[in-house]
Amino acid sequence: MNPRRPGIRVGQNQRPLGGRRKRIMDVTVASIALVLAAPVMLAIALLILATDGAPAIFSHSRVGFNGKRFACYKFRTMVANADQVLADYIANNPEAAKEWEQNWKFKNDPRITFLGHILRKSSLDELPQLINVLRGDMSCVGPRPVVPDELQRYGACAIDYLRTRPGLTGLWQVTGRDAIDYPSRVSIDSRYVRNWSIWVDVVILVRTIFAVMKFDHAS
Numbered sequence: 001m002n003p004r005r006p007g008i009r010v011g012q013n014q015r016p017l018g019g020r021r022k023r024i025m026d027v028t029v030a031s032i033a034l035v036l037a038a039p040v041m042l043a044i045a046l047l048i049l050a051t052d053g054a055p056a057i058f059s060h061s062r063v064g065f066n067g068k069r070f071a072c073y074k075f076r077t078m079v080a081n082a083d084q085v086l087a088d089y090i091a092n093n094p095e096a097a098k099e100w101e102q103n104w105k106f107k108n109d110p111r112i113t114f115l116g117h118i119l120r121k122s123s124l125d126e127l128p129q130l131i132n133v134l135r136g137d138m139s140c141v142g143p144r145p146v147v148p149d150e151l152q153r154y155g156a157c158a159i160d161y162l163r164t165r166p167g168l169t170g171l172w173q174v175t176g177r178d179a180i181d182y183p184s185r186v187s188i189d190s191r192y193v194r195n196w197s198i199w200v201d202v203v204i205l206v207r208t209i210f211a212v213m214k215f216d217h218a219s
């Protein structure tokens with residue numbers, strides 16, 4: 001499978017996992033959450049602009065339902081020249097290069113700003129993804145959204161990922177957040193899809209509140 005053009009499809013006429021019931025819940029939850037979170041989101045945007053300049057929000061290409069690409073929104077938590085910092089860090093640190101290859105993230109990421117660490121620990125950086133949910137790019141609950149190059153690492157589980165919209169939260173988040181390794185995250189995402197029910201989503205949404213309140217791991 002070409003990682004830049006996901007080749008696995010689940011069928012043009014098939015709806016995302018959960019169909020209309022899941023979509024109604026997504027729109028309802030995201031609309032209420034966006035209204036309640038609007039003052040917090042404005043404050044975060046102003047803090048980012050004041051401490052690190054523009055932009056406050058950035059988008060990154062992710063793989064959605066049936067392999068469709070979409071722009072995933074987040075509050076910016078990294079320095080403006082993050083790509084160059086990443087390239088230099090990997091080039092000068094063999095252990096960091098190995099860590100990146102295995103997990104697609106660092107335990108101590110040199111690109112993240114001081115405010116960014118706080119936003120990530122609290123998951124507040126992901127609030128703009130409520131817009132993605134309303135647009136239909138994402139679901140409130142689903143697999144962790146991945147970049148195109150990551151999908152090849154899902155192997156046989158990629159078909160499960162592509163059956164649904166990626167989630168603002170998910171079983172991966174309430175199970176271990178960034179404390180679990182990559183193969184475990186893939187397995188958890190696949191298990192969620194194969195055992196989905198509307199009540200599973202409700203339970204995960206409730207558990208997410210407590211997971212975020214722990215403030216001990218980034219998502």
